[in-house]
Amino acid sequence: MLSALDMTLLGALGLAAGTLSGLFGIGGGMVIVPGLFYLFGFMGLPEMTLMHLAAGTSMTIMIFTATSSVLSHHLRGNVQWPILWRILPAVGVGVVLGKLLANQLDSQWLEGIFGCFLLIVALKIFLDWLPTPEDPEPPKQKWINLVGTVLGFKSGVLGIGGGAISAPFLLYSGLSMAQASGTSASFTLPIAIIGTASCLWLVPPEIGVAGVTGTVYWPAVALVAPFTILGAPIGAKLCHTIPQAQLKRLFALLLLGLGLRLLGGTIAFV
Numbered sequence: 001m002l003s004a005l006d007m008t009l010l011g012a013l014g015l016a017a018g019t020l021s022g023l024f025g026i027g028g029g030m031v032i033v034p035g036l037f038y039l040f041g042f043m044g045l046p047e048m049t050l051m052h053l054a055a056g057t058s059m060t061i062m063i064f065t066a067t068s069s070v071l072s073h074h075l076r077g078n079v080q081w082p083i084l085w086r087i088l089p090a091v092g093v094g095v096v097l098g099k100l101l102a103n104q105l106d107s108q109w110l111e112g113i114f115g116c117f118l119l120i121v122a123l124k125i126f127l128d129w130l131p132t133p134e135d136p137e138p139p140k141q142k143w144i145n146l147v148g149t150v151l152g153f154k155s156g157v158l159g160i161g162g163g164a165i166s167a168p169f170l171l172y173s174g175l176s177m178a179q180a181s182g183t184s185a186s187f188t189l190p191i192a193i194i195g196t197a198s199c200l201w202l203v204p205p206e207i208g209v210a211g212v213t214g215t216v217y218w219p220a221v222a223l224v225a226p227f228t229i230l231g232a233p234i235g236a237k238l239c240h241t242i243p244q245a246q247l248k249r250l251f252a253l254l255l256l257g258l259g260l261r262l263l264g265g266t267i268a269f270v
Contacts, residue, residue, distance in 0.1 A: 006042075013032065014223065014225065014231065020235060021228065030255065033158065036053070045217075049207050053216075053217050055110065055215065056214060057220045059192055061225045064226075068229050069188070069232070078182025080170075090146075090149045094148060099156040110157070111263075122253070126252050143169075151191070152194075159195070163185075170183055
């Protein structure tokens with residue numbers, strides 16, 4: 001049974017993740033997964049299952065946030081649907097393979113992998129790196145298959161969307177920033193659906209926590225998901241009033257701190 005404090009903290013996490021998503025155009029998983037990890041620990045859930053539960057629950061929350069995002073981008077004509085259909089099989093294979101690997105790893109190793117990922121993203125934000133091809137051309141199927149598999153695999157292991165990989169790839173393939181953002185968002189929805197199915201059926205041994213199916217903690221889904229949807233338009237509005245350069249640096253520092261904290265736990269484990 002969740003306490004009033006637990007429910008408040010989960011709702012606040014959803015609002016923060018949604019707001020940051022609206023501000024920076026990122027998937028909320030980079031905030032939701034470490035946030036759930038620490039909140040689940042605070043709530044007294046089994047220590048050795050914390051990252052598995054955080055990743056699985058994040059995947060399910062992404063179904064709601066991605067649906068809202070894709071609809072918004074579609075109405076603005078930003079989603080390049082033919083690219084989604086071409087990449088979908090590879091993404092599906094990658095998600096399942098990633099989830100199968102995650103099931104074999106202890107929570108501490110997942111913490112370390114996620115920590116490294118956050119450090120890489122923080123560095124990318126600090127450097128403000130975006131690809132600028134001289135002669136862009138439509139992506140070839142072999143590259144779509146490779147990127148889709150890597151994208152799905154990373155998402156299956158970490159329980160997050162793949163904008164950090166897909167958006168630069170789409171920009172390099174000649175899409176505009178709006179098209180890259182919208183099409184990247186469209187990748188997240190099948191990732192979330194396939195990832196959630198994997199979290200429900202391709203599962204580690206029974207966790208034995210009330211409200212958990214596979215590695216999805218449903219009370220957290222019910223509390224976090226609605227607030228991420230509420231937070232997204234708040235962030236979208238704020239992004240027009242607050243200097244983006246300063247915000248990006250602060251966000252990168254947040255990711256840097258979370259990444260180092262997660263890596264610290266893994267080093268202590270080793």
